[in-house]
Amino acid sequence: MSDIRGTLRTALSQAIIDELIGKNVAASVTLPSSRSKKRKAWSSDDARRFLESARTDDDVFYAAYVLVLVLGLRKGEALGLTWDDIDLDGAELTIGRQLQRVRRQLLHRETKTEGSDATLPLPDICVAALRHRQVRQREARSEAGKAWQGSGLVFTTRFSTPVEPRNFSRSYDTRIMKAGVRRITVHDARRTCGTLLADLDVHPRVAMQILRHAQFSITMEIYTQVSSKSTRDALKRPGESLGGSADA
Incomplete structure (x- = not known):
């Protein structure tokens, strides 16, 4: 509702400048205060159970789930990743494209904003x-x-x-049902990112870059809410064991 009011107020202000009207009637309109909805997220324990379930079953999307939860990638960003976007030796990933269904077309295109x-x-x-x-x-x-299409995407069909x-x-x-965790959307799952970075002992300065925080103090607020040592240790094991299997 506030977005609608803001758009209308801007349009009427321009109309005054263009001398089409004499008064912006939307300027004095006030909206009743409303309670903001509490954002959903998983606890570290929920995220660990979800990832361990996917890893144990060798889920084809295990790495995508990791990127959503640990880096906060959007669904379209994860599905739009190509191997050219990833430097495994340098441990870096570049986000610049996304995969989206627009009407009847599946488009691999640039992200919505430079931000x-x-x-x-x-x-x-x-x-x-x-x-x-x-x-x-x-x-x-x-x-x-010969049936291989060679799209270059990280996550594909067979x-x-x-x-x-x-x-x-x-x-x-x-996967949520198999893991036995409460259901939240992929978008909500991204909100677990900061807590997981703290639990994985990722350096706060690195976490600040991943979370794209403007102020270091915001990142440190998250780092004061880490989970128990047993949970942190359990979260690290999937990465270690997968690393071993990938090198085999």
Whole structure:
């Protein structure tokens, strides 16, 4: 409602400048205060159970789930990633494109705003998950043979065609049920990012870059709310074990 009022007020202000009207009647309008909805997120324990479930079952989207939870990537950003966007040796990932369903077309295009673009450092768990994904994709390419499309995307179907975002959401919901955690949307899952970075012992300055905070103090507020040592240790194990399997 406030967005509508703001748009109307701006339009009427311009009308005054253009001498079309004499008074901006929207300027004096006040809206009743409303209670903002509490944003949903998982606890570190919920996120750990979700990721461990995906890793144990060798879920094809395990690395995507890691990127959503640990880096805060949007669904379209994760599905739009190409291997050219990722430097595993340098532990960096560049966000610049997204995969979106627009009407009847599946588009691989630039992110909506320049503010969405970023080059992010990759914590160890992300590097391990992506290396594992790389191995699995090579295996899928070998099995597909001439049917392989070679899209260059990180997350694809078994023939390397883009993943339908709705199918990703269905897989995510199925994984939630298997993991036995409360259901939240992919968008809400991104809000777990800051807590997980603290629990994974990612340096606060690195976390500040990942979270894209303007002030270091905001990042440090999150770092004062870390989980128990047992939870932090459990969160680190999936990355370590995956790293081992990917190198095998």
